[in-house]
Every structure is written in structure tokens, then in C-alpha cells.
Amino acid sequence: MKNSFIKDIAFYVPDEILTNDDLSKMMDTSDEWIKTRTGIEKRHTTGDTNMGPADLAVKASDQLLDKIGIDKSEIDFVVFATSTPDYYVPGSGALFQEKMGLENIGVLDIRQGCSGFTYALSVADKFIKTETYKNILVIGAEVQTTQLDYDDEGRGTAVLFGDGAAACLVAPTDEKRGILSAHLHSDGKYIDDLSSLYPSSKYKDIINEENIQKRQHHIYMNGREVFKHAVRRFKEVILEGLESNGLNVNDIDMVIPHQANFRITETVQKHLGVDQDKVFSNIHNYGNTTAASIGIALTEALDQKKIKKGDIVVLASFGAGFQWGSVVIKW
Numbered sequence: 001m002k003n004s005f006i007k008d009i010a011f012y013v014p015d016e017i018l019t020n021d022d023l024s025k026m027m028d029t030s031d032e033w034i035k036t037r038t039g040i041e042k043r044h045t046t047g048d049t050n051m052g053p054a055d056l057a058v059k060a061s062d063q064l065l066d067k068i069g070i071d072k073s074e075i076d077f078v079v080f081a082t083s084t085p086d087y088y089v090p091g092s093g094a095l096f097q098e099k100m101g102l103e104n105i106g107v108l109d110i111r112q113g114c115s116g117f118t119y120a121l122s123v124a125d126k127f128i129k130t131e132t133y134k135n136i137l138v139i140g141a142e143v144q145t146t147q148l149d150y151d152d153e154g155r156g157t158a159v160l161f162g163d164g165a166a167a168c169l170v171a172p173t174d175e176k177r178g179i180l181s182a183h184l185h186s187d188g189k190y191i192d193d194l195s196s197l198y199p200s201s202k203y204k205d206i207i208n209e210e211n212i213q214k215r216q217h218h219i220y221m222n223g224r225e226v227f228k229h230a231v232r233r234f235k236e237v238i239l240e241g242l243e244s245n246g247l248n249v250n251d252i253d254m255v256i257p258h259q260a261n262f263r264i265t266e267t268v269q270k271h272l273g274v275d276q277d278k279v280f281s282n283i284h285n286y287g288n289t290t291a292a293s294i295g296i297a298l299t300e301a302l303d304q305k306k307i308k309k310g311d312i313v314v315l316a317s318f319g320a321g322f323q324w325g326s327v328v329i330k331w
């Protein structure tokens with residue numbers, strides 16, 4: 001059986017920036033409140049460009065293919081993770097395929113919120129290890145800022161999220177390296193603690209004045225409940241991944257957690273008992289880009305030479321569902 005590895009990774013964020021000060025002109029918030037509670041200083045937004053996740057994903061993928069030096073005709077499968085799809089039906093994968101000009105290959109959409117990237121990598125890993133495909137493009141792409149409630153009532157969530165996309169190529173290798181394991185979990189009990197109810201096929205007449213007034217088409221989050229579960233599950237699933245490979249926390253060279261909130265990342269780092277420089281954070285520049293955040297963080301960690309060949313890298317996610325996961329990689 002072949003091993004699967006991440007050949008390379010790239011990301012794209014739209015040019016327009018929304019700072020905390022910009023937000024404080026739109027709602028009752030402040031740079032100080034946002035920075036202290038979340039670590040976020042700014043986030044990128046598609047603004048008025050009408051760019052969707054598929055557009056951002058094309059930009060990231062073009063960069064990736066240039067970096068690796070392969071032609072798009074060599075891509076034989078796409079796994080596209082987003083929680084903010086361009087269309088309700090079909091998923092963004094099909095639109096991405098059309099925009100990239102990828103000929104009739106299979107595309108699979110993943111809708112696991114902030115855990116989208118770990119789930120997507122896990123799927124790609126299995127297709128490589130079963131020798132089904134050779135070059136799988138794994139995407140995490142998100143446009144959150146068009147859906148947020150930028151006024152006082154929405155301030156609990158609007159300050160958190162940003163837009164962006166990451167793309168990586170997962171391919172086979174004969175070397176003893178690559179994706180060692182993936183562990184995925186879900187607990188649907190907490191679905192109402194972090195969700196966006198509409199659009200939904202459940203009810204008739206959902207788009208009416210009353211529902212719009214109730215703002216149920218915007219994301220709802222019970223921040224404290226999310227925080228509590230996130231710190232527990234991140235640690236648990238990282239340890240689960242390590243143990244399944246006969247490793248322990250001392251073997252970790254780098255953890256790339258989903259960038260939910262700097263305080264979550266900091267708490268996980270302390271609970272794991274690893275050095276601060278072994279848990280990567282770039283949330284101050286991008287906010288929470290949901291399915292894209294791990295890919296953006298991994299790209300920056302590589303660019304900053306914080307990961308070298310042979311390192312043990314743990315990707316870890318937690319988000320809506322609640323759903324969480326880890327992917328352990330020998331780089």
C-alpha cells in the first residue's frame with residue numbers, strides 16, 4: 001500500500017480588509033474587546049466583489065499548481081470543503097471544477113463546518129491509499145462575510161469570521177512519511193449551539209418577514225458552550241491521533257489547530273503541555289475562516305520554515321455539529 005502525503009499547499013484571501021476599528025463603526029464593539037476575547041485584529045472580506053468560495057478556491061489552486069509545477073490535467077479528483085457554498089444545490093465542487101477547467105473528474109463536497117479540512121484530508125488519504133486516485137486536490141474555502149449580521153444583534157459572531165481559501169495536493173509516496181492517521185468525530189446533540197438554520201428544506205414559507213426579523217438566516221453561536229467543548233475535544237482528538245501511532249505529546253513538532261479563537265488555541269496548548277511555539281496561530285490576521293483556516297495556517301507555518309521534512313505535524317479541528325477531528329502527519 002502506498003502512503004499519502006501533502007505534496008504542497010497554497011492559500012488565497014481577498015484583498016479587502018476589515019479591521020476591528022472598521023467593525024466598531026458598524027456595531028457596538030471595540031478593538032480592545034475583540035482582541036482580548038479572540039486575538040483577532042483583522043479579517044479579509046470579498047466585500048462587493050461577488051466572489052464565492054469556488055472563486056477563492058480557483059485563486060488558491062492556481063497558485064498551488066504553479067508552485068508544484070504540474071498541469072491541471074493531472075488532477076484526478078477534488079474534495080471541496082465549505083460551510084458557505086456558492087449554491088444551495090449543487091455543492092461548490094462542481095462550480096469550482098467548471099471554473100478551473102477540470103475535465104469530468106469526480107468532485108466531492110464536504111460540509112463539516114470548521115472540521116471540513118480534516119474530514120476532506122481524511123477522504124483524500126483513503127482514496128490515495130486504496131490507489132483509486134493519484135493527484136487529489138483538497139480545498140477548504142469559505143465566504144462568511146456576506147452572511148454575517150453586521151449590527152449590534154450580530155456582534156457576538158460577526159467579529160469572528162473572515163473569508164479565504166486553501167488548496168493542497170494529496171498524492172502517493174513510497175517514502176515512510178505522509179498522513180499517518182485521521183480520527184473523525186461528531187456529536188449532533190449540540191447542533192443548536194452553533195448553526196445557521198436557513199435556507200432549509202424543512203419548512204414551507206421559510207423566507208418570510210417574520211423569520212427574517214428573527215435573524216435565523218444568520219449564524220447562531222452559544223459561545224461559552226462552544227468554548228467549553230472545543231478545548232476538551234481538541235485535546236482529546238490530538239491525543240487519540242498520537243496514541244494510535246505510538247506517539248505522545250513530546251513527539252509533536254507542530255500542531256496546526258483550526259483557528260477558532262486565540263484563547264481556545266492557548267488553552268489547548270496549555271492543556272497539552274507543549275511549548276507555545278509548537279502550536280501555530282495566525283488568527284490575528286484572518287479571523288476564523290472555518291474550513292479554510294487549517295490550510296491557511298499550514299501554508300504560513302511552512303512558509304515561515306516552522307515545519308521541516310520528518311516532523312510530526314498534527315492538524316486538529318472542532319466546529320459546528322459539534323464535529324471534530326485530527327490528522328497526524330509525518331512531514
Ligand code: ACO
Nearest residue numbers: 028029033037114155156159223224226227260261318319
Ligand atoms: N463586542 C463587544 N461586546 C460583545 C461582543 C462584541 N463583539 N459580543 C458580545 N459582547 C458582549 C455580550 O453582549 C456580553 O455583554 P453583557 O455582559 O452585557 O451581557 C459580554 O460581551 C460577554 O458576552 P459573552 O458571550 O459571555 O462573552 P465571552 O466572554 O463568552 O466571549 C466569545 C465571547 C469570544 C465568542 C467566547 O464565548 C468564545 O471564545 N467562544 C468560543 C467560540 C468561538 O470562538 N467560536 C468560533 C467559531 S466556532 C468554531 O470555530 C469552533
